[in-house]
Amino acid sequence: MPPVLNSPLSITLSITQTCNLECKHCYADCKASEASAEVTTGEWQRFLDYLVRNDFISVYFEGGEPLFREDFLQILEHCARRMMTMLRSNGTLINREMAHRLKQIGMGRVLIDLMGARAETHDYFTGVSGSFQKAREAVRYLLEAGIDTDVLTILNRRNMHELQEYLELAHELGVPRAGILRLYPLGRAKSRWDELAMSLQEQMAVLNSLAPPPGLTVMKSWHPNDRNCCWQAAAVDPFGRSIGCAYLREYVDYGNIREVPFLDTWEHSLYRELRSGMVEKSCPTCDAVEGTRGGCRSAAYAFHGRWGAPDPFCSTLNDGVDLRVLPSRLLSKGRKPTYSPRR
Ligand code: SF4
Numbered sequence: 001m002p003p004v005l006n007s008p009l010s011i012t013l014s015i016t017q018t019c020n021l022e023c024k025h026c027y028a029d030c031k032a033s034e035a036s037a038e039v040t041t042g043e044w045q046r047f048l049d050y051l052v053r054n055d056f057i058s059v060y061f062e063g064g065e066p067l068f069r070e071d072f073l074q075i076l077e078h079c080a081r082r083m084m085t086m087l088r089s090n091g092t093l094i095n096r097e098m099a100h101r102l103k104q105i106g107m108g109r110v111l112i113d114l115m116g117a118r119a120e121t122h123d124y125f126t127g128v129s130g131s132f133q134k135a136r137e138a139v140r141y142l143l144e145a146g147i148d149t150d151v152l153t154i155l156n157r158r159n160m161h162e163l164q165e166y167l168e169l170a171h172e173l174g175v176p177r178a179g180i181l182r183l184y185p186l187g188r189a190k191s192r193w194d195e196l197a198m199s200l201q202e203q204m205a206v207l208n209s210l211a212p213p214p215g216l217t218v219m220k221s222w223h224p225n226d227r228n229c230c231w232q233a234a235a236v237d238p239f240g241r242s243i244g245c246a247y248l249r250e251y252v253d254y255g256n257i258r259e260v261p262f263l264d265t266w267e268h269s270l271y272r273e274l275r276s277g278m279v280e281k282s283c284p285t286c287d288a289v290e291g292t293r294g295g296c297r298s299a300a301y302a303f304h305g306r307w308g309a310p311d312p313f314c315s316t317l318n319d320g321v322d323l324r325v326l327p328s329r330l331l332s333k334g335r336k337p338t339y340s341p342r343r
């Protein structure tokens with residue numbers, strides 16, 4: 001069974017739903033225009049104080065594009081010397097000066113998204129010519145500034161033939177780690193599922209064919225790494241909603257940090273259920289080695305509609321689910337979170 005925490009140690013803050021890009025697969029459905037109800041600078045700062053007081057040790061900023069928020073550095077400065085900080089970014093707003101500024105403030109680690117190994121592939125996703133070149137340059141500037149930097153990609157039908165090249169690019173850029181993430185049916189990725197999704201067999205064939213360059217660590221979110229990490233997860237969306245994990249953003253709402261203390265939302269009955277690790281079945285290896293069970297709850301819920309269902313991205317738990325076909329309920333417009341703040 002998973003370890004039991006009285007309160008989480010780390011949290012993801014999706015601090016904006018705005019972005020200077022409009023990627024075809026964006027999970028957050030980001031746009032450049034400002035969403036008026038986003039958590040304000042002062043509210044984020046007070047929330048960070050609350051996290052420090054309650055022994056959180058790390059914060060992971062994502063978005064949208066965090067650096068597209070004009071106050072991001074102000075928010076970062078507020079916590080960087082009191083918590084470990086990580087940032088996920090598209091890299092386009094990180095020039096040499098920004099990289100040094102981030103280092104000076106105390107940024108711990110940055111993860112830059114590359115949606116392929118080639119400009120035409122990456123720029124196809126972002127819709128912005130030159131964004132691939134800027135992302136590559138950002139990696140170099142961050143490393144030059146002395147910031148621990150990784151790259152991430154999301155495996156899909158459009159970049160499946162350049163994954164080996166992606167690993168070689170990561171090596172050439174000088175990062176120690178390259179992540180390969182699975183595609184989730186969220187945001188705009190959901191509406192482009194037919195174009196982007198691959199069967200599990202196709203995904204495994206690509207992953208098994210990879211030969212990482214020496215010295216490069218490859219992080220993959222499939223078995224045996226497809227752990228059920230809900231036991232320690234915490235996340236808040238740009239509007240203050242406690243959502244457990246960024247991958248649960250369309251499914252849950254445990255309460256709003258503008259109205260209730262975050263640790264009260266941590267006690268929501270569904271939050272407790274997901275943390276408990278109670279699932280219908282689990283791969284024996286994960287149970288024994290990882291201490292976690294059943295794989296990712298977001299993927300399980302997306303494809304089966306049950307929180308305890310098996311994760312169909314796991315080859316031992318897939319049970320014949322065709323990952324190229326989405327359940328129709330996911331595509332219905334105006335979906336509301338499955339659980340309201342009431343308990
Ligand atoms: S860069 Fe990231 S946040 Fe921005 S649109 Fe693309 S996927 Fe969304």
Ligand code: SF4
Pocket residue numbers: 227228229230231233244245246247248295296297298299
């Ligand atoms: S939804 Fe998936 S990725 Fe998110 S915390 Fe739960 S298991 Fe981990």
